[in-house]
Amino acid sequence: DVKVTQSSRYLVKRTGEKVFLECVQDMDHENMFWYRQDPGLGLRLIYFSYDVKMKEKGDIPEGYSVSREKKERFSLILESASTNQTSMYLCASRRGGTYGYTFGSGTRLTVV
Amino acid sequence: AQKITQTQPGMFVQEKEAVTLDCTYDTSDPSYGLFWYKQPSSGEMIFLIYQGSYDQQNATEGRYSLNFQKARKSANLVISASQLGDSAMYFCAMREGFGTSYGKLTFGQGTILTVHP
Secondary structure, three states: OOOEEEOOOEEEEOOOOOEEEEEEEOOOOOEEEEEEEEOOOEEEEEEEEOOOOOOEEOOOOOOEEEEEEEOOEEEEEEOOOOHHHOEEEEEEEEOOOOOOEEEOOOEEEEEO | OOOEEOOOOEEEEEOOOOEEEOOEEOOOOOOEEEEEEEEOOOOOOEEEEEEEOOOOOOOEEOOEEEEEEOOOOEEEEEEOOOOHHHOEEEEEEEEEOOHHHOOOEEEOOOEEEEEEO
16 A cells, blocks of 8 residues: 655654654655645645755745655754644655645644 | 635535535646545545546546536535535645646645534
């Protein structure tokens, strides 16, 4: 069964900490995405990657960075976590040229 | 400007009845795709149905159909014969065809559907 795996389901971090959210897919997909989901706002794109070592800013990249050193792994980094980054984070992947997106189960991050 | 708009924060439907969830979109790209996803309380995003901008017929997948009105830029989801398990958050999303935006999905705000027995 094809999968997108997010390393943590729930995470609690302190303000100012550096936070890593990991996403791994086993489908050899070229494209990977990080979204955050907030009530009333839907899912908003933070960053995406077309291929290894390539990254593009999404709609709300401020306060985040990403890393994609290997095709299967796409990491979201909060350089200095703040309380307004408390949210649900969803990772997705997609094979280039197709319309099928596969989502992970999400990481609910709380910054205190 | 909002590219995907879902104007119904919450909807209620009686079991076995049909329900329509509204979605309007805004794009100047002639090539685009429209998606509906279901998100139960467990959090995973479940793909329901897809409509391409050049598709001549409305998409259907089992109890789900997409009422695609291109001139009105609307892509409403119709769920027939609602079941209790249909209670969830529903998202409409769009992928635009060309340029650097290609491949990324833009989502609406979501509609919470509650099915009553």
